[in-house]
Amino acid sequence: MSSLLIKNARNIITMDNDRNQYEGGSMYIEGQEIIAIGEDIPYQTADKVIDAKGKIIFPGLINTHHHLYQTFTRNIPRAQDVELFDWLITLYDIWRYLRPEDVYLSAMVGLGELLKSGCTTVSDHFYVFPNSVSGELIDEEIRAAADLGIRFFPTRGSMSLGRSKGGLPPDEVVQDEETILRDSRRVIETYHDASKFSMLRIGVAPCSPFSVSKDLLTESSSLARTYGVRMHTHLAETQDEEDFCREKLGLRPLELMEETGWIGEDVWYAHGIWFNDEEITKLGACGCGIAHCPSSNMKLSSGTFPIEKMLANNVNVGLGVDGSASNDASSMLLEVKIMNLLHKLQHGSTALSAEECLYVATRGSSKVLGWEDAIGSLEVGKAADLFMIDTNRLEFAGALFDDTSLPVLTGTAQVDTTIVGGKVVVEGGRLVGINEEQIAFQAQIAANRMLEMAAKNTNVNYRRRRSKK
Structure with a gap:
């Protein structure tokens, strides 16, 4: 079972029952499960270590x-x-x-x-x-x-x-x-x-x-x-x-x-x-x-x-x-x-x-979804499903006064890291192991084909807006 240590976060927003936050906090994960979380945890190493300095961690x-x-x-x-x-x-x-x-x-x-x-x-x-x-x-x-x-x-x-x-x-x-x-x-x-x-x-x-x-x-x-x-x-x-x-x-x-x-x-x-x-x-x-x-x-x-x-x-x-x-x-x-x-x-x-x-x-x-035992908050015993935002990004300048509200009120709807079940799936704002440009190219070809087939068989120009009555 692989392990993951995320350390030195600017803050961890847990969304647990007490709305705990851990400034300078760390999190230790084994497999999918959070084993420890807090400002001082007894884990210093893992199979993968992420230094989250300057980053805020949120539940997925x-x-x-x-x-x-x-x-x-x-x-x-x-x-x-x-x-x-x-x-x-x-x-x-x-x-x-x-x-x-x-x-x-x-x-x-x-x-x-x-x-x-x-x-x-x-x-x-x-x-x-x-x-x-x-x-x-x-x-x-x-x-x-x-x-x-x-x-x-x-x-x-x-x-x-x-x-x-x-x-x-x-x-x-x-x-x-x-x-x-x-x-x-x-x-x-x-x-x-x-x-x-x-x-x-x-x-x-x-x-x-x-x-x-x-x-x-x-x-x-x-x-x-x-x-x-x-x-x-x-x-x-x-x-x-x-x-x-x-x-x-x-x-x-x-x-x-x-x-x-x-x-x-x-x-x-x-x-x-x-x-x-x-x-x-x-x-x-x-x-x-x-x-x-x-x-x-x-x-x-x-x-x-x-x-x-x-x-x-x-x-x-x-x-x-x-x-x-x-x-x-x-x-x-x-x-x-x-x-x-x-x-x-x-x-x-x-x-x-x-x-x-x-x-x-x-x-x-x-x-x-009836899944509150595993997801929705960052707590010991729950899944390591989370995202991080880097507060050093330009759009957060002049806004670092409320960590919880930061990505809701300011910035773009883009995160820096997403982790699902202890596995990094978005890193540096891009999907891990996926050629995004190739998927986008193939997808647009498919979308064009669907629209052209519909237009041919209905005699409707879908690229033109409906006329107002």
Whole structure:
């Protein structure tokens, strides 16, 4: 088992229960596990030693909601300046041309960008399975995560309610329910590792109330609980979703979840903007979690997440990047900054501080994923998942007064070092062992091909913005 000693840090921000900080601190790691941490630890050598002088160490950020396959549809002019349903309708016609190699490359790009922004654990929601392509697409992003060395929590998503059955997605990107359930079992049985320091856990994740049937929701919750895995879906993201549920089912979105078994400590939802006060109280009581995705919500004009009500009612709240097409970035540190600014606008001086936003992105996210025993803070017995920033960088000059808030309030969303499970995966701001330029080149070729195929088959110019009505 290899060992790692990180010594002489300017500060170690632990995010433990007491919010301890260790100025001039050090950390000793064996394998994935932190063995000692503090200002004076009894370890002077290790297989690898990092002198962290001038650097601040933070717990790795945890992304609770993403769609890595969307990385190739960022900055599409025709998908800008629209709300969720129109945005989805536009992009479904591009996503139907996904190939397995596209899924791998898009995950390499998205996960790589996340690692470079201090993210060490990612939950991804993969739900687009084009009819003409192999169903084993989630395997490609799992392969990418392993190549990069990031801790990964992919959720096997699904869509079964195509347009011919009254749903939103085109029939070409939905699957029948037998296929969905069979492949969900395969993915869980093949990949899920429930151990404390697992690098790969699996969840079950029907896409949304407007793209799956009630029967699939019920069958999926039963399947997930049979295997003891967690459950994830989009919910209460827009008023359009609520209108759809009321019109088609005569239910509010959370009522649909209750009827189909989608409520409890093993469930987390993405977005959660449009819950009423009674529902927020219920969410806190039942232990459901929420992935808050501020950039996506702002871009798609979905609304503003009531974060203070959620936290006051003991709802578990974590941070999610979402997209990348509904964000156009995969930067976790930037997302923390945006969350901080959004809620300052919403609540003024009583809003969450930068430190509290960092807590949501670390400890809060670990609770949402049910993984708080191993990740979310830097403590003895937990995983050595962390990032470092070098305070000697120009953008931090004149700002070295509050180490905890520093990367949230100032600088660029770029870290100097990222370590996952005791292994250095970003060093000097670059991915270790990965040719970034080659990946970027291959990825853009794939993205161009998808856009050209969609344009040819739909007669739509995706490079031109929609005309205003």
